[in-house]
Each structure stands twice: as structure tokens, then as C-alpha cells.
Amino acid sequence: MSYIFIIICFLYGLCAVYFAKKNDYTMLCFFLVAVLFQNIIVICFSNTVSSIWITIFSLVKEVMLYFAVFLYIFRRKKITGGKKTIILSLVLVIIFVENLIVTDTSFSASVISLRQCIIPFLGITIGKNLYIDDKKVIKLLKFIVHCSIFLAIFGLFELIILGDEFWIKLGYAQYMYVKQGTLSSQLFKGVTRNFYTWDFRNIPIRRIVSITADPLATAHLIFIGFAIIFSGCVNSFINKSFTKKNPNQYFVYMILLFMCSFLSLSKAIFVFMAITFAVIAYYKKIFPPKLVKYGAVIGGVLILLYILRGIQDMTVATATSNHVVGLINGFQHSSFLGKGLGTAGVMTAKIANNSITTAESYVGTYVxxxxxxxxxxxxxxxxxxxxxxxxxxxxxxxxxxxxxxxxFLGIIFEMFFSESSVSVMGTCIYFIFIGIATKDKIYK
Known part of the structure; x- marks a missing residue:
């Protein structure tokens, strides 16, 4: 079985090189397919392969994006951007290198931290430099919607019928042990604790997980499909006449994706929904702009009050207090040049076996x-x-x-209060589309 997996890795790598050379919308389609099926494939082979091969397989899709950027720069033989941008970029690169070398943790932990820190830059750079026009953007968006629908349908099937027993039989416990050394005794009902949420009266409630085996990635990938339809990028109505519009199949998809986004039971997705509704209502003038502004202010005040309540509960280990404490600790324990990569964050702490003071906030761990x-x-x-x-x-x-x-506004807000808000699996495609939207070519 290990030889079969090695052959799969080899073929997968060849495909990644091919699509990196193309650097067009088909590369992103391949990237999304890899995101959907990566974990389920690795879980199936986790009993026969080592952690090294699992890591290699997991990194292929990411290396493809870096290779695409390298080839783009090599072909153009120049770096786009003004002098100020280039200077600031060089300073930031120097800071990253310095904190990669000068750090109190292991090299592997610092590399993993570096990987997460540069995901937003990687995604936006890919989007800005992608060979894509307006027609290909429509194809890409429809493909993303179809991926979201697949995740939603399989997620409902897994949530209602398959349950945790499906993952247990598939070998999820062995996968987690090979991946990051998690023992079976550390799992909850045979799966990791993030398959459940304890945000509602501290009672474990199952989230929608789907085929990615990553509930947070699934939540973001389902929600982006909903946002694409809701924003009108993929039309959910057909014109029967000049005065009447009838819903088409995308309207049904939008309802399904909204329901499954809700079943993710993610506070970040709920806030994302509110921000998306407000932005679309404001720019499309669905409601009077002043009404949207006042509503956004009221919503912001309510969120701030919720955060303040979390600050008051810092002595109690609640989810809200963990996020707020992580953000505050990040700024308190930082310095002008940083404390070194790998000194903050949950994942790096698990790998380096260190106790950490800063976690649960991407901005906190980053700063x-x-x-x-x-x-x-x-x-x-x-x-x-x-x-x-x-x-x-x-x-x-x-x-x-x-x-x-x-x-953009949703992911920035989420980055302040969630460390898992930035990931190759879940939100890299968000940053890629943000980069695409800065290109003039897609609007012609």
C-alpha cells in the first residue's frame, strides 16, 4: 500500500508542476480539488505510510502555488510595484528571515509558523499574477460554487447518517497520531475536539465536517459558495420578462449553502455572514446606505460588548476569553523586531512541545x-x-x-480573533480571489 501512495504522490506532483506552469484558472480548480480530497486520501493510507510522506502529500498543492509565483517572476524578469512597495516588501522579508533564524523554538516549528504567516501574501500574489480574464472568472466562480455544494451535500450525509463511526472505521485516530502525535485517549468520541462545539451552554454539539475532515476549512469553503451566489456573481434568477424574475437552480443552492454554513456552528462564519450582508446591502443599495451604516455601527457595538464580556471572563477558560487573551498577549509579549517564528500559536506549540501564552488569535500570534x-x-x-x-x-x-x-473585511476581522482563520485549506482561496479582484483585466 505504501508503494501505491508513493506513486500517487509522484503523479500528484507532476500534475502540480503542469498546472503551476499554466498559472490560470485551471490551476485553482486543481488546487480546490486537492483541498477537498487531500485529507480523506491521507486518512485511508495513514496505516501504511510514514509522517514524512503525509507531510509531502499535504504540501504539494501549496508548493504548486509558490512555484507558479516563481515561474511568473522568472518569465517577466521583473517585480511589479512601486519603489515604496518593493522597499517595504524587502524589509518585511528581512524581518521574516531574522525571526526564522533567531528564535527560541525548533526549526520545524518556526518553518510551520512562517508557512502560516505568509499565506495571505501568497494568496493575494497568486490572484494578482494569475492569467485570467472575465470569462474565466465566471467559470472559476461556478466551479467554486459546485465544490461548495458537494461539500454541503456530503457534509449533511456525514452529519446525519455516517457520524463519528465513519471516521473511526476509516482510521482517523491513526491519521492524527501519524500527523501530529495525538493519542487515541486525547480524542473525543474517536475524533478531534474541533468536530464539536462547546459554545452553547458547554454542551458538545456536532458540527458539519464533510469530506475535508476539517470542520473549519469546510465552513469557509461552503460559505464562499453562498457568498458568490448571494453577491450576484453567479445569478440565482432568470429573466422571464422585463418585469418578472424566476429563481433558478442557483437559488436552491444558495439556500442549501446558507443552511450548511449555519450548521458549521462557527462564530467566525456567523460574523462573516453579517459583514457580507452589510457590505452587499450597502454597495448594491438594497437598503438606504445610511440605514446600513447605522446598522453596522450598532452591530459593531454589540460585537464590542461581547468582546468586553470576554475580557471580563478572562479568569474563566471560555472560547471568547481565549480569543481575546490571545490577541492581547500577542501585543504584550512582542517587541519591535519580534520574538521569533514558532514562539506563538497552537499548532507550533504542539510540534515544539512548548507551553505558550499567545494562541487563538492570528493577529496576536503574528505580531x-x-x-x-x-x-x-x-x-x-x-x-x-x-x-x-x-x-x-x-x-x-x-x-x-x-x-x-x-x-476582505470579513477575513480581516476574523484574523483578530481566530488563529485558524488563515489556512491553505480554508481561506487561501479567499485571498486568491481578493488578489484577482484587484486586476483590471477581469472587468473588461
Whole structure:
């Protein structure tokens, strides 16, 4: 069986090289297919292969994206961007390298932290440099919707009929042990604890997981399909006449995806929904802009009150307090140049077997590792991306830009309070589409 898996890895790698050379929308389709089926394939072979091969298989899709960027720069033989952008980028690279070398943790932990830290930059860079036009964007968005529907349908089947017994029989416990050394006794009902949520009166409630075996990745991948249809990028109505519109199959898909997004039981997705509704309502003028603004302010105040309540509960280990404490600790325990990659975050702590003070907040773990200067440069980078989206909205008034703005604001907010908000499996495609939306070519 191990030889079969090695052959699969080899063929998978060849396909990745082929699509990296193409660097078009088919590469993203291949990337999404890899995201959907990667974990289920590895779980099936976890009894016969070593952790090294599992790591190699998991990294292929990511290496493909880096290779695509390298080939693009090599072919163009120049780096796009103004002098200020290039200088700031070089400073940020130096900070990353310095914190990769000067750190108190192991090299493997620091590399894993570096991998997560640069996912947003990788995704946006891929989107900006992708060979894609307006017609291919429509094909890509429809493909994403179909992937979301597949995840939703299989997720409902797994949640209602298969249950945890499916993963136990498949060898999930062995997979977790090979992947990160998790013992069977550390699992809950034979699966990892993130298959459940304890946010409702501390009672474990099962989430929708689907074929990815990653409930948070599934939640984000299902939600982006809903957001694509809801924003009008894929039309959910057909025109029977000039005055009447009838729902088509995409309207049914939208309802299904909304329901399954809710079944993810993720607070981040619930906030994402609210932000997406507000952004689309504002830019499409579904409601009066002033009403949307006031509603957003009220919603923001309610969220702030919820966060303040979490701060008051810091002595109690609640989910909210963990996220807030992680954010605050990140800034408190940082420095101008950072404490080193691998010194914060849940995953790196498991690999390095270290106790950590900063976790559950991507921004918190990020700023502790790369410092205040690196965080400030990153902030400037994201502000410039947002300005590009606003410029394209004023220029083209296109629904793609509305979707990108909604995804951008939602993911930025989520990054402050969730460490798992940024992942290759779940949200890399978000950053890629944000990068695509900054291109003038897709609006012609």
C-alpha cells in the first residue's frame, strides 16, 4: 500500500508542476480539488505510510502555488510595484528571515509558523499574477460554487447518517497520531475536539465536517459558495420578462449553502455572514446606505460588548476569553523586531512541545512572532490592497469587487480573533480571489 501512495504522490506532483506552469484558472480548480480530497486520501493510507510522506502529500498543492509565483517572476524578469512597495516588501522579508533564524523554538516549528504567516501574501500574489480574464472568472466562480455544494451535500450525509463511526472505521485516530502525535485517549468520541462545539451552554454539539475532515476549512469553503451566489456573481434568477424574475437552480443552492454554513456552528462564519450582508446591502443599495451604516455601527457595538464580556471572563477558560487573551498577549509579549517564528500559536506549540501564552488569535500570534515593525508594514500592505479594491469599485461598479470587499473585511476581522482563520485549506482561496479582484483585466 505504501508503494501505491508513493506513486500517487509522484503523479500528484507532476500534475502540480503542469498546472503551476499554466498559472490560470485551471490551476485553482486543481488546487480546490486537492483541498477537498487531500485529507480523506491521507486518512485511508495513514496505516501504511510514514509522517514524512503525509507531510509531502499535504504540501504539494501549496508548493504548486509558490512555484507558479516563481515561474511568473522568472518569465517577466521583473517585480511589479512601486519603489515604496518593493522597499517595504524587502524589509518585511528581512524581518521574516531574522525571526526564522533567531528564535527560541525548533526549526520545524518556526518553518510551520512562517508557512502560516505568509499565506495571505501568497494568496493575494497568486490572484494578482494569475492569467485570467472575465470569462474565466465566471467559470472559476461556478466551479467554486459546485465544490461548495458537494461539500454541503456530503457534509449533511456525514452529519446525519455516517457520524463519528465513519471516521473511526476509516482510521482517523491513526491519521492524527501519524500527523501530529495525538493519542487515541486525547480524542473525543474517536475524533478531534474541533468536530464539536462547546459554545452553547458547554454542551458538545456536532458540527458539519464533510469530506475535508476539517470542520473549519469546510465552513469557509461552503460559505464562499453562498457568498458568490448571494453577491450576484453567479445569478440565482432568470429573466422571464422585463418585469418578472424566476429563481433558478442557483437559488436552491444558495439556500442549501446558507443552511450548511449555519450548521458549521462557527462564530467566525456567523460574523462573516453579517459583514457580507452589510457590505452587499450597502454597495448594491438594497437598503438606504445610511440605514446600513447605522446598522453596522450598532452591530459593531454589540460585537464590542461581547468582546468586553470576554475580557471580563478572562479568569474563566471560555472560547471568547481565549480569543481575546490571545490577541492581547500577542501585543504584550512582542517587541519591535519580534520574538521569533514558532514562539506563538497552537499548532507550533504542539510540534515544539512548548507551553505558550499567545494562541487563538492570528493577529496576536503574528505580531508576537514578527514584531511591531513587521505588523505595521503588513497593515500598510492590506490597506493598499483595500484601496485597490475601492478604486476598481469606483471605476467598474462590478459585483466581483463587492464580493472581494466583503471577503476582505470579513477575513480581516476574523484574523483578530481566530488563529485558524488563515489556512491553505480554508481561506487561501479567499485571498486568491481578493488578489484577482484587484486586476483590471477581469472587468473588461
Amino acid at each position: 508576537q512572532q514578527i514584531g511591531y515593525i513587521g505588523f505595521a508594514i503588513t497593515l500598510i500592505y492590506f490597506i493598499n490592497v483595500y484601496k485597490q479594491l475601492l478604486v476598481n469599485w469606483k471605476k467598474y461598479r462590478n459585483r466581483y469587487t463587492i464580493l472581494a470587499i466583503a471577503l
